[in-house]
Amino acid sequence: MARTRLLAHRGRSWTEERGAIPFLLPALAVLCLVSLYPLIRGVSRVFYVYRALTRQDVFSGFENFGLLFKDPVFFRAFGNSLVWTVVSVAAMFFISYVLATLLNSRYLRFRRFLRATTLIPWAIPGVVVSLIWRYIFLSDGPANALLSAVGVANPPAWLTSPQLALWTCIIANIWMGLPFVTIMLLAGLQSVEGDILEAAAIDGASYLQSQLRVVMPSIKKVILIVLTLEAIWTFNSFDIVFVMTKGGPGSASMTLPLYAYQNAFMYYQAGYGAAIGVVILAVLLLAVVLYIREVLQ
Amino acid sequence: MRRSVQVLGGVAAILILAAAATSAVTLQFVTPVWQSDTVDVMDEIVAEWNAAHPDIQVEVISIAWENIDDFLLTSFQGGAAPDVFHEDSVVSYEYGVMGYAEPLNKYLDAATLADIPEKNWAGVKDDSGNIYGVPFLQETLVIFYNKALLAAAGIVPPADGMVTWAELRDYAIRLTTRNAAGQVTTWGLMAPFEQRLWWCLVDQNEGNVLVRHDDGTWHVEIDDAAREAIEYYMNLATVDGVMPTEVLSYDFTGLLQGFKTGKYAMFSFGCWVRSWIERLTKNQLDWGMLQVKGPKRNVTETDPQAISISSGSKHKAEAAQFVAFLTNTENQARLAKADWLFPVRQSALARPEFQTTEDQWDVAYQWLAFAEDVKPHMFGFFGWEWQTFIPQMELVILGKSDLTTALEAATERGNEFLRRMGLQ
Numbered sequence: 001m002a003r004t005r006l007l008a009h010r011g012r013s014w015t016e017e018r019g020a021i022p023f024l025l026p027a028l029a030v031l032c033l034v035s036l037y038p039l040i041r042g043v044s045r046v047f048y049v050y051r052a053l054t055r056q057d058v059f060s061g062f063e064n065f066g067l068l069f070k071d072p073v074f075f076r077a078f079g080n081s082l083v084w085t086v087v088s089v090a091a092m093f094f095i096s097y098v099l100a101t102l103l104n105s106r107y108l109r110f111r112r113f114l115r116a117t118t119l120i121p122w123a124i125p126g127v128v129v130s131l132i133w134r135y136i137f138l139s140d141g142p143a144n145a146l147l148s149a150v151g152v153a154n155p156p157a158w159l160t161s162p163q164l165a166l167w168t169c170i171i172a173n174i175w176m177g178l179p180f181v182t183i184m185l186l187a188g189l190q191s192v193e194g195d196i197l198e199a200a201a202i203d204g205a206s207y208l209q210s211q212l213r214v215v216m217p218s219i220k221k222v223i224l225i226v227l228t229l230e231a232i233w234t235f236n237s238f239d240i241v242f243v244m245t246k247g248g249p250g251s252a253s254m255t256l257p258l259y260a261y262q263n264a265f266m267y268y269q270a271g272y273g274a275a276i277g278v279v280i281l282a283v284l285l286l287a288v289v290l291y292i293r294e295v296l297q
Numbered sequence: 298m299r300r301s302v303q304v305l306g307g308v309a310a311i312l313i314l315a316a317a318a319t320s321a322v323t324l325q326f327v328t329p330v331w332q333s334d335t336v337d338v339m340d341e342i343v344a345e346w347n348a349a350h351p352d353i354q355v356e357v358i359s360i361a362w363e364n365i366d367d368f369l370l371t372s373f374q375g376g377a378a379p380d381v382f383h384e385d386s387v388v389s390y391e392y393g394v395m396g397y398a399e400p401l402n403k404y405l406d407a408a409t410l411a412d413i414p415e416k417n418w419a420g421v422k423d424d425s426g427n428i429y430g431v432p433f434l435q436e437t438l439v440i441f442y443n444k445a446l447l448a449a450a451g452i453v454p455p456a457d458g459m460v461t462w463a464e465l466r467d468y469a470i471r472l473t474t475r476n477a478a479g480q481v482t483t484w485g486l487m488a489p490f491e492q493r494l495w496w497c498l499v500d501q502n503e504g505n506v507l508v509r510h511d512d513g514t515w516h517v518e519i520d521d522a523a524r525e526a527i528e529y530y531m532n533l534a535t536v537d538g539v540m541p542t543e544v545l546s547y548d549f550t551g552l553l554q555g556f557k558t559g560k561y562a563m564f565s566f567g568c569w570v571r572s573w574i575e576r577l578t579k580n581q582l583d584w585g586m587l588q589v590k591g592p593k594r595n596v597t598e599t600d601p602q603a604i605s606i607s608s609g610s611k612h613k614a615e616a617a618q619f620v621a622f623l624t625n626t627e628n629q630a631r632l633a634k635a636d637w638l639f640p641v642r643q644s645a646l647a648r649p650e651f652q653t654t655e656d657q658w659d660v661a662y663q664w665l666a667f668a669e670d671v672k673p674h675m676f677g678f679f680g681w682e683w684q685t686f687i688p689q690m691e692l693v694i695l696g697k698s699d700l701t702t703a704l705e706a707a708t709e710r711g712n713e714f715l716r717r718m719g720l721q
Contacts, residue, residue, distance in 0.1 A: 051719025052676040053513060055394060058719075067717060072710075073688055139551030154480050160543040160551070162695055246363075249546030250691030265367040267680030268395070269717070 130243030133172035188219035393429025430603030501591025517711035599668035
């Protein structure tokens with residue numbers, strides 16, 4: 001019975017929605033032009049290589065993909081991208097959750113002002129954020145000046161040390177990503193009824209237990225969507241590493257988007273760059289599928 | 298009636314002026330000049346040109362050196378390239394090979410061809426003799442040193458500033474100091490990979506890394522002389538411990554600051570950095586310059602620049618006129634002086650301002666005799682260097698690989714890269 005009702009509902013919807021198709025076509029055409037066409041063009045580059053001696057782009061089949069598996073810089077960039085994404089997103093979530101909880105507290109003074117200031121990093125363009133952090137971490141920048149002032153004899157070379165360069169970029173990325181995650185989590189926290197928390201407290205739940213067993217499950221959907229979106233954006237992020245370290249020293253902080261860019265626009269290997277782009281696309285599709293599933297639910 | 302005539306006359310005048318305005322050609326000129334004095338001189342030169350040529354106006358677009366390659370490449374591919382651009386000679390040549398830079402042979406007069414040495418033309422020429430840029434500015438790669446630190450270490454550099462490999466190593470060892478915990482407080486030498494002292498050493502030892510065969514193909518063939526030079530350079534960091542691992546990557550201001558504060562006793566860079574040392578230290582640091590004497594020949598990197606015309610430009614003849622003006626003796630000399638570089642035109646180079654003792658122009662000048670573009674004249678050189686060679690050297694510097702293994706891997710990966718580029 002329920003099944004019959006559902007099908008009838010679907011049928012009515014389709015009839016109604018069919019009438020809207022002509023109105024949607026122009027938007028669809030624009031979307032294809034600005035999104036689908038570049039994607040197809042980009043992917044088609046994967047099958048070509050530029051031969052300098054003959055000065056021609058020649059069809060090379062899957063050669064560019066084959067080369068990826070022999071390229072240690074690609075593997076390093078892949079590993080770095082995973083570290084960059086996992087650490088950034090995890091840290092963003094943890095710090096943002098604490099911040100959002102604070103900003104949601106009715107005991108916090110100047111709550112509205114503090115909520116507004118939280119958004120500041122988000123209002124600054126990524127390149128500017130990168131330049132600010134680059135300045136902070138220069139060998140004679142404020143970070144090392146502070147360390148010297150507190151008695152550190154040899155402050156680290158944040159941007160030029162192979163061990164530190166990627167982590168320095170991650171710090172900047174976390175700072176830039178905090179506002180979005182904080183505001184989204186804050187919105188989620190505001191939807192949690194106070195009664196539930198009171199009931200949990202009456203049942204003897206500690207603060208931590210309330211957070212883990214009551215609050216987090218209540219805003220699970222928000223958390224999943226935020227984490228998925230942030231993971232996609234972070235994996236795809238380019239500006240911070242490009243401005244702060246250019247992937248160096250050597251390839252110590254190289255990430256996949258930057259490596260794709262370098263190949264395509266600096267080393268005249270558009271096909272190889274496109275192959276790296278396809279790998280990025282494949283990884284991000286996994287996250288996109290997760291995201292769509294959550295949204296549809 | 299009279300009013301109508303006046304109105305018609307006014308309209309006609311406006312139309313004539315508009316037609317005149319629209320018939321003027323506007324050339325876009327992309328340049329990476331960035332030092333304030335150079336920017337001022339470039340603006341002056343362009344303003345002089347614009348005042349003298351109302352029908353060919355030039356609009357300057359400033360792009361940083363670090364972004365100019367991708368700006369130009371995407372502009373070429375997008376069909377919106379500037380008419381004239383200022384680049385490294387080797388990049389002008391590469392754009393020519395790809396068909397983005399116009400051969401300039403028909404625009405160059407005999408006087409210009411004769412005034413610029415053949416070694417500079419060779420850097421912008423392909424095998425068929427097409428010239429893709431007018432060689433413009435050059436430098437000498439030098440080793441800056443802190444005179445007080447050398448004196449404190451009891452080092453007296455030779456009067457001509459030429460030091461052998463052994464002397465350079467000895468200086469670096471003696472200048473390196475450590476605190477009680479064993480941490481380095483002063484590094485003897487900082488020679489960033491990007492500045493290519495190591496390439497100079499290879500050339501000085503008559504070594505080969507990239508070899509072109511008779512059939513025109515390129516191959517990575519690292520011979521013993523090259524290996525000896527690379528080993529010498531690497532050992533400064535890995536065995537002697539007198540050069541920091543930051544040679545892989547450095548920040549310019551940090552490097553200069555480090556020189557000022559005594560973190561680096563010597564560092565290798567282009568001679569134009571004199572301007573920044575003067576500016577930063579405000580004449581409070583006594584510094585000098587050294588040149589490395591090769592075991593077999595003397596070579597220093599000249600890193601030449603060139604001015605080119607886009608093949609997609611609709612106003613090539615006008616662009617060629619502007620390039621001729623920009624690169625004439627007078628203007629080359631003005632720009633070179635402002636940028637603390639040297640002009641490639643011999644008529645400009647002969648001017649006394651490039652040989653004066655003030656700001657040690659004469660010291661940098663004397664080594665121009667050895668100045669060559671040490672980068673092999675190979676399409677895709679930078680890609681080969683940074684994708685296949687430097688990553689292996691990085692492993693050696695970081696102690697994750699020995700030199701033999703790294704050079705074998707660099708050879709294998711390098712040849713693979715060259716095959717991919719269609720150079721084999």
